[in-house]
Amino acid sequence: MVSSTAWLISIRWWAGLGVLALTWLATMVLAINLPALPLYGIGLAILAYNAVFEVMRRRLLAEGLPHAWAFGQMTRLQIALDYVAMAALIHFSGGLESPATIYFIFHIIIAGTLLSPRATYLYTTLAVGLVGTTAALEYFGLWPHVRVPELANSGLYQKPLYALGNLFFFATALYVTAYLVATLNVRLRKRAAEVIELSERLRRAYSRLQTLYENAQAANSTLELAKVLDRFVQSTARAMGVRACSICLLDETGTRLNLGAAFGLSERYMSKGDLILEANPLAREVMAGRTIITADARTASDLQYPADAVAEGICSMLSAPMRGKEKPFGLLRAYSTERNHFSQEDAEFLAAIATQGSIAIENAMAFQALSQLNEGKSKFVLTVTHELRSPVGVIRSLLRTMLSGYTGPLADQQRDMVERALHRTDALQNLIDDLLDLAAGKSELGIPEERVKVRLDQAVEYVVKQFQIPAQEKQIRLEWHCEPANRSLLISATHEGIERVLGNLVSNAVKYTRPEGCVQLRLRRTDSEIYLQVSDTGIGIPEEAVPHICEEFYRAPNAKAIEKEGTGLGLAIVKNLVEHWGGRITVESKLGQGTTFTLIFPTVRD
Numbered sequence: 001m002v003s004s005t006a007w008l009i010s011i012r013w014w015a016g017l018g019v020l021a022l023t024w025l026a027t028m029v030l031a032i033n034l035p036a037l038p039l040y041g042i043g044l045a046i047l048a049y050n051a052v053f054e055v056m057r058r059r060l061l062a063e064g065l066p067h068a069w070a071f072g073q074m075t076r077l078q079i080a081l082d083y084v085a086m087a088a089l090i091h092f093s094g095g096l097e098s099p100a101t102i103y104f105i106f107h108i109i110i111a112g113t114l115l116s117p118r119a120t121y122l123y124t125t126l127a128v129g130l131v132g133t134t135a136a137l138e139y140f141g142l143w144p145h146v147r148v149p150e151l152a153n154s155g156l157y158q159k160p161l162y163a164l165g166n167l168f169f170f171a172t173a174l175y176v177t178a179y180l181v182a183t184l185n186v187r188l189r190k191r192a193a194e195v196i197e198l199s200e201r202l203r204r205a206y207s208r209l210q211t212l213y214e215n216a217q218a219a220n221s222t223l224e225l226a227k228v229l230d231r232f233v234q235s236t237a238r239a240m241g242v243r244a245c246s247i248c249l250l251d252e253t254g255t256r257l258n259l260g261a262a263f264g265l266s267e268r269y270m271s272k273g274d275l276i277l278e279a280n281p282l283a284r285e286v287m288a289g290r291t292i293i294t295a296d297a298r299t300a301s302d303l304q305y306p307a308d309a310v311a312e313g314i315c316s317m318l319s320a321p322m323r324g325k326e327k328p329f330g331l332l333r334a335y336s337t338e339r340n341h342f343s344q345e346d347a348e349f350l351a352a353i354a355t356q357g358s359i360a361i362e363n364a365m366a367f368q369a370l371s372q373l374n375e376g377k378s379k380f381v382l383t384v385t386h387e388l389r390s391p392v393g394v395i396r397s398l399l400r401t402m403l404s405g406y407t408g409p410l411a412d413q414q415r416d417m418v419e420r421a422l423h424r425t426d427a428l429q430n431l432i433d434d435l436l437d438l439a440a441g442k443s444e445l446g447i448p449e450e451r452v453k454v455r456l457d458q459a460v461e462y463v464v465k466q467f468q469i470p471a472q473e474k475q476i477r478l479e480w481h482c483e484p485a486n487r488s489l490l491i492s493a494t495h496e497g498i499e500r501v502l503g504n505l506v507s508n509a510v511k512y513t514r515p516e517g518c519v520q521l522r523l524r525r526t527d528s529e530i531y532l533q534v535s536d537t538g539i540g541i542p543e544e545a546v547p548h549i550c551e552e553f554y555r556a557p558n559a560k561a562i563e564k565e566g567t568g569l570g571l572a573i574v575k576n577l578v579e580h581w582g583g584r585i586t587v588e589s590k591l592g593q594g595t596t597f598t599l600i601f602p603t604v605r606d
């Protein structure tokens with residue numbers, strides 16, 4: 001209506017100017033004997049009331065209120081005034097004999113375009129009435145007929161047949177026009193409504209697509225099952241625009257579904273109990289792969305806990321299966337506080353969300369199972385190694401006693417065999433120590449530890465001292481560089497742990513460096529971090545082995561070639577401990593030239 005009013009006003013300027021121009025042309029140029037004054041008057045009047053409407057329109061717009069009604073009224077008033085102006089124009093240009101009568105068609109088209117069919121017919125009748133009344137008044141001499149001999153045979157208006165015939169064709173032309181315009185307009189409006197509806201659906205589809213994408217992102221952003229489930233129910237509730245959402249997961253027996261995560265539900269409702277498939281026809285249907293709308297929880301007969309749902313204020317539900325690679329493994333449910341809230345379209349959307357989320361949830365479930373297995377394995381290794389430690393220790397000391405001759409002299413062959421046995425038990429002892437160290441670094445195994453502030457320079461000095469003799473034996477220079485400013489830097493760790501870490505790195509550096517080589521340790525810092533470098537001029541690490549060196553039991557081929565013994569656990573221990581203390585480890589290496597390990601710790605203030 002707002003834009004129609006502006007349009008109507010803009011055309012009317014031309015109509016007013018047209019009346020003025022045509023009057024001037026007819027009277028001044030063509031010298032037609034027309035009453036110029038009233039006709040100019042009509043032209044000016046059209047321009048004048050148009051100006052008033054323009055001012056009104058601007059005011060209404062400036063007020064910024066919801067003014068559809070005001071604009072509607074204004075349009076009707078404009079059309080009514082136009083009709084009066086048109087009737088006057090017809091009268092002053094020769095009444096029924098005037099060629100201007102045909103112009104009423106434009107007005108009908110305008111009314112038909114802007115108003116309802118009913119209003120269009122009403123205005124058509126008004127037009128016919130106005131022209132008819134003018135003709136009748138002139139016919140009966142009540143309104144003096146304006147004679148325009150140059151345009152029409154004068155006196156025609158008094159011929160009843162002419163007058164009636166003219167009126168008849170005028171009226172039918174107008175009604176047919178009104179009918180055509182109104183019908184076309186109704187169809188156009190229907191189409192426009194369809195387009196609006198379609199674009200609204202398109203907008204909804206787009207926003208749902210967006211939500212699906214966000215859901216996928218939320219669910220895939222972690223592998224922790226509890227977090228994945230929590231994020232998933234939250235984003236699903238938001239996506240569906242409902243109060244609550246939950247996920248129930250099938251247990252190992254495959255007979256009941258227990259609550260995995262919920263959003264927007266009360267503690268009481270969440271603790272109502274598991275969904276037992278045998279007692280819950282709806283859950284059975286969903287686990288068979290169907291998405292089910294429960295339009296009214298109060299009257300639904302297939303729910304297991306209808307009373308709890310009603311008490312929770314839940315009026316309708318939508319349940320979709322979470323499908324795994326092989327079969328459904330859970331149930332995703334949206335809850336609404338309105339009855340009949342969910343449409344078929346909602347059902348399809350929830351099913352799509354469930355399908356998409358299933359992948360992330362299955363991954364998280366697999367990850368959780370793997371983590372549990374891994375934890376179990378580590379615990380098992382820890383127990384076994386613990387049990388092995390003392391018998392191996394006893395065997396070593398017995399073998400040593402035999403070698404020292406306390407148990408009597410040994411023949412050469414016996415001595416050789418005992419020495420070999422001792423050598424192998426030493427290797428076994430190393431493996432046991434490493435496995436226990438590794439377990440100590442794994443926090444999830446629950447090994448108690450008290451972290452303290454450790455002076456890194458003192459720990460390095462202690463370890464360097466320990467390895468001076470083995471290094472000298474191999475003719476390797478072992479150097480420790482620390483600027484005075486970097487002394488007494490603190491990290492949060494355990495004394496035993498940091499010595500284990502440094503011991504592993506320095507012993508590796510000495511082990512994998514050829515005689516005449518050099519091993520150096522350096523300490524430096526930034527505002528937030530402390531860097532400890534252990535570099536050597538040793539055999540280096542092949543490029544393809546670098547990503548694996550911190551994996552448990554991994555040993556690079558060049559290391560195995562020069563040093564038969566080794567567990568491949570040292571760096572795994574180092575990495576575990578350092579990361580456990582909030583630090584990290586990096587390695588740079590060039591095959592045949594040397595390796596630098598850097599430990600990076602967060603600074604700790606004294």
Ligand code: ADP
Pocket residue numbers: 504508509512536538539540541549550554555556557559560565566567568569570571572595
């Ligand atoms: P181990 O020393 O018992 O083999 P580690 O876990 O300490 O086990 O080290 C894993 C592997 O990393 C080593 O086998 C070796 O291939 C490589 N590595 C570690 N430190 C060095 C080093 N300083 N120079 C060259 N290779 C190294």
